[in-house]
Amino acid sequence: xxxxxxxxxxxxxxxxxxxxxxxxxxxxxxxxxxxxxxxxxxxxxxxxxxxxxxxxxxxxxxxxxxxxxxxxxxxxxxxxxxxxxxxxxxxxxxxxxxxxxxxxxxxxxxxxxxxxxxxxxxxxxxxxxxxxxxxxxxxxxxxxxxxxxxxxxxxxxxxxxxxxxxxxxxxxxxxxxxxxxxxxxxxxxxxxxxxxxxxxxxxxxxxxxxxxxxxxxxxxxxxxxxxxxxxxxxxxxxxxxxxxxxxxxxxxxxxxxxxxxxxxxxxxxxxxxxxxxxxxxxxxxxxxxxxxxxxxxxxxxxxxxxxxxxxxxxxxxxxxxxxxxxxxxxxxxxxxxxxxxxxxxxxxxxxxxxxxxxxxxxxxxxxxxxxxxxxxxxxxxxxxxxxxxxxxxxxxxxxxxxxxxxxxxxxxxxxxxxxxxxxxxxxxxxxxxxxxxxxxxxxxxxxxxxxxxxxxxxxxxxxxxxxxxxxxxxxxxxxxxxxxxxxxxxxxxxxxxxxxxxxxxxxxxxxxxxxxxxxxxxxxxxxxxxxxxxxxxxxxxxxxxxxxxxxxxxxxxxxxxxxxxxxxxxxxxxxxxxxxxxxxxxxxxxxxxxxxxxxxxxxxxxxxxxxxxxxxxxxxxxxxxxxxxxxxxxxxxxxxxxxxxxxxxxxxxxxxxxxxxxxxxxxxxxxxxxxxxxxxxxxxxxxxxxxxxxxxxxxxxxxxxxxxxxxxxxxxxxxxxxxxxxxxxxxxxxxxxxxxxxxxxxxxxxxxxxxxxxxxxxxxxxxxxxxxxxxxxxxxxxxxxxxxxxxxxxxxxxxxxxxxxxxxxxxxxxxxxxxxxxxxxxxxxxxxxxxxxxxxxxxxxxxxxxxxxxxxxxxxxx
Numbered sequence: 088x089x090x091x092x093x094x095x096x097x098x099x100x101x102x103x104x105x106x107x108x109x110x111x112x113x114x115x116x117x118x119x120x121x122x123x124x125x126x127x128x129x130x131x132x133x134x135x136x137x138x139x140x141x142x143x144x145x146x147x148x149x150x151x152x153x154x155x156x157x158x159x160x161x162x163x164x165x166x167x168x169x170x171x172x173x174x175x176x177x178x179x180x181x182x183x184x185x186x187x188x189x190x191x192x193x194x195x196x197x198x199x200x201x202x203x204x205x206x207x208x209x210x211x212x213x214x215x216x217x218x219x220x221x222x223x224x225x226x227x228x229x230x231x232x233x234x235x236x237x238x239x240x241x242x243x244x245x246x247x248x249x250x251x252x253x254x255x256x257x258x259x260x261x262x263x264x265x266x267x268x269x270x271x272x273x274x275x276x277x278x279x280x281x282x283x284x285x286x287x288x289x290x291x292x293x294x295x296x297x298x299x300x301x302x303x304x305x306x307x308x309x310x311x312x313x314x315x316x317x318x319x320x321x322x323x324x325x326x327x328x329x330x331x332x333x334x335x336x337x338x339x340x341x342x343x344x345x346x347x348x349x350x351x352x353x354x355x356x357x358x359x360x361x362x363x364x365x366x367x368x369x370x371x372x373x374x375x376x377x378x379x380x381x382x383x384x385x386x387x388x389x390x391x392x393x394x395x396x397x398x399x400x401x402x403x404x405x406x407x408x409x410x411x412x413x414x415x416x417x418x419x420x421x422x423x424x425x426x427x428x429x430x431x432x433x434x435x436x437x438x439x440x441x442x443x444x445x446x447x448x449x450x451x452x453x454x455x456x457x458x459x460x461x462x463x464x465x466x467x468x469x470x471x472x473x474x475x476x477x478x479x480x481x482x483x484x485x486x487x488x489x490x491x492x493x494x495x496x497x498x499x500x501x502x503x504x505x506x507x508x509x510x511x512x513x514x515x516x517x518x519x520x521x522x523x524x525x526x527x528x529x530x531x532x533x534x535x536x537x538x539x540x541x542x543x544x545x546x547x548x549x550x551x552x553x554x555x556x557x558x559x560x561x562x563x564x565x566x567x568x569x570x571x572x573x574x575x576x577x578x579x580x581x582x583x584x585x586x587x588x589x590x591x592x593x594x595x596x597x598x599x600x601x602x603x604x605x606x607x608x609x610x611x612x613x614x615x616x617x618x619x620x621x622x623x624x625x626x627x628x629x630x631x632x633x634x635x636x637x638x639x640x641x642x643x644x645x646x647x648x649x650x651x652x653x654x655x656x657x658x659x660x661x662x663x664x665x666x667x668x669x670x671x672x673x674x675x676x677x678x679x680x681x682x683x684x685x686x687x688x689x690x691x692x693x694x695x696x697x698x699x700x701x702x703x704x705x706x707x708x709x710x711x712x713x714x715x716x717x718x719x720x721x722x723x724x725x726x727x728x729x730x731x732x733x734x735x736x737x738x739x740x741x742x743x744x745x746x747x748x749x750x751x752x753x754x755x756x757x758x759x760x761x762x763x764x765x766x767x768x769x770x771x772x773x774x775x776x777x778x779x780x781x782x783x784x785x786x787x788x789x790x791x792x793x794x795x796x797x798x799x800x801x802x803x804x805x806x807x808x809x810x811x812x813x814x815x816x817x818x819x820x821x822x823x824x825x826x827x828x829x830x831x832x833x834x835x836x837x838x839x840x841x842x843x844x845x846x847x848x849x850x851x852x853x854x855x856x857x858x859x860x861x862x863x864x865x866x867x868x869x870x871x872x873x874x875x876x877x878x879x880x881x882x883x884x885x886x887x888x889x890x891x892x893x894x895x896x897x898x899x900x901x902x903x904x905x906x907x908x909x910x911x912x913x914x915x916x917x918x919x920x921x922x923x924x925x926x927x928x929x930x931x932x933x934x935x936x937x938x939x940x941x942x943x944x945x946x947x948x949x
Contacts, residue, residue: 113211113396113407114197115190120409122190123166123173133177137235137281140724141228142169144278149867155853157585157867158275160224161421163411164217167210168224170409174208175388176232181206183406197405202369205381206388209363209407213416214394214574215423219261222250222359223270225390227277229357230302234284245357245387247349248304249380251373253362258292258308259525261361265289265306279652280727296348303352305345312346312376346376350383363391367398394574401610413577414613420589422577427604428454428595430620440480441487444558444597448473448484450620451556451595452492455535457625458553459495464629464804467580469553470527471536474600476558478540484558485538500535502527527551552576554593557600573604581806585850587825588806595620628811630849631804632818639844640818641873641881642796643854644912649790649903650857652727652865659783660734665742670775672749675762681749687771696767707764711754714763715739718772725777726784735776742772781863792911799873802852812837817846828923829871832886835926836874841933845874858900860893868897876934880915881908888923 126132131142146165150158174180180189182203191197212218226248233244250265252258264270268289271277277285288300292307349356358377360366366373377389394413396404403410416422432446441448451471458469475481485503488496502523527534528551555576576592594604594615608614632640674681674692685692708714719735743763744754752759762768800818812822812833822837824830824847836845848854848870856868872884883901887894898920905916925940 112410112412113209113403114193114405115186115408116410118190118192119170119174120166123170126173126177127169131177134172135176135232135236135240136721136724137232138172138176138228140278140281141224141231142172145224145275148275148864150275151867152275153273156583157850157855157869160220161217161419163212163416163419163421164221164224167212167218167221167409167411168228171208171210171225171390172228174408175206183207186408187405191405196402200369200406202374202378204378205386207391207406208388209391209393209396209404211396211403211407211410211412212392212394213411213413213422213577215578216394216411216416216421218361218392218394219264219270220274222361222390222392223264223274223276225359226304226357227271229387230287231281231284233354234286234301235281243355243387245355246302247352247354247356247384248302248359249345249349249356250304250306250359250361252306252308253365254308255310256525257362258306261306262291265304266291278727280724280729283729290345290348292345296344299352305349307345309373312372346380346383349380352384354384355387356380356384357387358389360389360391361393363393364395364397366391367396367404412611413607414611416577417613420587421579423579423590423592425573425577425615426591426593427601427615427617428593428620429617430595432620434597440475440483440558444484445487447556447558447595447597448487451554452488452495453621454593454595454625455554456495461625461627461629462553464631465581465627465806466530466804468530468532468535468551470534470549470551471554471556472552472576473536473538473556474558475538475540480558481538481540488536488538496536499533501538502534502536503538504540549575550578550580550582552578552592553580554595557594557596557603573607584805586805586807586823587809589808590806593618628807628821629804630807630811630819630821630823632800632802633820636818637800639816639846640798640800641844641846641875642798643873644792644908645794645797646904646907646911647788647791647793648857649787649907650859650865651786651788653784653786654728656726656728656731656780656783657734660731660738660780663738663779665738665746668742668746668775668779670746670771673747673762673768673771675748675752676758687767692767695770696765708760711740711743711760711763714760715743718769718776721769721773722776722780725773726780728780728784739772739776742776747772785859785863785865790907790911795912797854799846799852802849805849805851814845816842816844818844819846822847823849826888828888828926829886832872832884832921832926835931836872836884836934839932839934841877841935842874843877845872847871848873856897856900856904858896860896866893866896868900870901874934878915880917882934883916883918885918885920886923886926887920890922894920 131139134142145160145168152158174186178189180186182205183200184203186208187194187197187199210218210221212221229245229248233241233246235241236244250261252261266289268287271285271287286301287303288297289304289306290297292311358380360373365371368374377386380386391404391406396407398404413422417424428450430446430450432450435443435445437443451473455469455471462469473484475484481503485501488501489498504523523532523534523537526532527537527549552575555573573592573594576594579590581588581590594601596604604615671685671687672681674685682692685695687695690698708717715736716732719732719739720729722735722739723729723732740754743752743759745751747768748762754760754763802819807821807823810824810827810830812824812830814822814833814837816837822830822833824833829847833845833847836842850869854870854873856870858866858868860866870883871886872882874882874884876882883905885897885901898918901918905918908914908916919937919940921937921940926937929936929939931937
């Protein structure tokens with residue numbers, strides 16, 4: 088089938104908790120979301136070859152980070168970049184006016200923009216949901232198309248990128264990702280077959296000019312272009328401005344060095360704005376400088392990324408194309424779940440903050456201590472964040488914390504961000520404050536609490552905030568949105584651990600602050616859960632190996648990979664016998680009799696032509712060699728070996744000259760060239776070569792024993808929110824289970840008389856088996872359980888509810904791993920898959936009872 092639905096597509100069917108369609112959003116978002124869903128289901132018609140390689144690599148392959156941890160882009164990140172590609176590449180929307188005319192369902196209160204010279208899109212993603220990763224995908228998409236596609240296509244894409252931050256703290260965070268190209272190296276952004284095209288330089292603010300690369304990203308904050316005018320009386324104090332850097336200015340100073348460097352580069356420019364809610368006013372100097380850059384270097388597009396793309400009256404930017412709201416991020420466990428602390432606390436009648444708010448402060452400290460105790464086994468340090476109404480209040484509360492709880496908050500354990508009596512921050516205090524907010528998550532940081540006059544509005548990427556205390560009112564003059572007020576506590580603490588754990592951040596405050604949080608609930612159609620302060624104790628389920636259960640410890644051998652992707656197929660390609668290809672013969676002309684008998688994968692020629700004509704149309708060729716070269720490149724992309732282009736071209740020539748048409752043909756004849764370049768010929772040629780070569784790209788090799796036993800007791804502790812079984816025959820304190828069936832199976836293993844030890848194989852432990860799927864892609868499989876029976880036989884056990892087409896490939900790989908492990912360790916390893924329905928029907932009490940469930944592929948039961 089030319090267009091196969093992808094069973095692995097996480098967006099193919101909305102989840103039970105997917106409520107995005109029911110939330111208020113930008114005027115274009117609902118129609119775009121529906122259009123992109125249909126476009127994805129049709130296998131992305133209308134995209135370039137390069138974009139297809141990127142999408143399949145990002146979202147339909149398994150990935151591991153350099154640490155060995157599994158990695159997967161979130162569905163929200165997939166939808167964001169897909170919508171951008173759909174709007175710009177497939178639909179070719181190049182202005183906000185065109186975007187609104189095509190997709191806006193509601194025009195009420197929408198004004199057409201005064202400036203609309205280039206495409207501008209906004210991507211709305213909740214705080215902590217990973218918008219920086221979408222930025223990296225957008226940059227890679229534009230760059231690879233610019234350098235790989237033919238000139239008439241590639242010339243419209245950007246090879247130069249400007250990433251703008253609104254302040255110093257946001258800039259520092261972005262530098263962590265983009266300096267030295269870190270995000271492109273550490274994340275699976277670049278497919279293996281495209282690495283040879285990656286000549287790309289990431290230039291940070293302050294970097295000296297160097298020899299130009301094919302692609303370049305310039306990262307700076309807006310202060311490189313502007314200086315801030317005098318402060319208005321109603322703006323926030325200099326404390327936060329000093330720490331975070333000034334907000335976007337309103338007066339232009341000059342375009343500095345980066346503007347000149349960009350102007351020297353050929354091709355188009357893509358501008359990416361982070362925390363882009365600052366860019367809502369087209370007359371702002373921020374937007375003016377982007378328009379001035381466009382006059383020197385034409386913009387491909389301006390991309391605005393923010394969690395809060397709202398005007399002051401609350402409306403979402405009408406050029407928003409993708410919306411991942413906070414409510415959905417909470418349901419998806421992409422961010423922490425905010426919990427409102429409920430308490431009957433009366434404020435004391437005092438002007439001294441530490442006296443007036445003592446009840447709230449004491450409750451917050453006790454809650455912080457509960458987090459400290461619960462997280463100690465996980466070696467994580469919670470942070471208490473307190474927002475006060477004035478500098479004097481912050482000083483008073485900070486001093487009270489240090490004096491009242493010296494063991495927890497004395498000295499440098501409490502960081503106060505404030506101004507002195509003159510309203511200025513000394514350089515000494517400024518350096519300390521910036522370092523504190525940048526390094527507070529570091530295990531060596533002494534900081535347990537931060538007391539702030541004003542909320543750190545953006546860019547403060549702290550993961551360890553577990554308790555947020557608000558003891559100040561918020562007004563429109565403060566220019567802070569509700570999501571920003573709690574946003575600093577939303578980022579996940581355990582994002583680096585691949586486990587099912589629902590994190591939370593507790594919100595405590597006086598009534599004026601909680602009224603402000605209520606505004607967030609109204610804005611996001613959200614109802615936060617609550618807990619009673621002082622009554623409902625915090626409990627975090629932590630899975631960890633126990634020293635007194637070493638008798639139940641199980642070791643798994645570490646084997647070298649049995650499957651590897653070949654880096655070259657030169658010899659295999661040279662040995663291909665194209666005459667032996669099992670494929671339908673192609674017609675040479677419209678009146679060729681083969682048109683009537685043509686059937687390929689169930690399609691007649693007319694139907695296949697209609698199915699593939701959009702994706703398999705090539706530029707008008709002049710010679711057969713052009714067609715051959717184009718097809719050879721497409722085949723090389725399909726098998727992920729671009730370096731094999733030169734080896735493939737002669738075989739493609741041989742295929743068309745001797746095999747494809749059922750007779751020898753003269754490739755110099757224009758009639759032959761036309762027959763070779765039809766969408767059907769294109770599809771059949773690429774398909775038959777790719778299917779043949781994919782079987783050769785994965786090589787089996789003799790595995791080696793790298794480590795005799797890697798013990799489960801070496802697994803680091805990790806948190807867990809799903810069901811558990813309090814087992815006795817396992818080295819772990821609890822058995823983490825992904826569902827109720829796994830819990831029932833764990834209970835069975837614990838009680839089975841013929842087993843001496845068992846354990847769930849948690850992903851943080853890192854045990855996995857490589858396999859090839861139905862498309863000959865190299866994938867990774869994480870088995871469920873391991874067990875040891877009374878005879879010393881080790882068992883890899885897999886529980887299954889519903890099965891898909893990939894299960895048989897996983898089964899075969901697990902059986903092969905067990906055979907290899909048995910041979911290399913001289914210890915018997917067996918594999919057994921247990922289906923839920925069969926297990927419930929059989930109701931076994933011993934492992935040997937499961938023999939009836941074992942198909943032939945699973946090997947001999949001993």
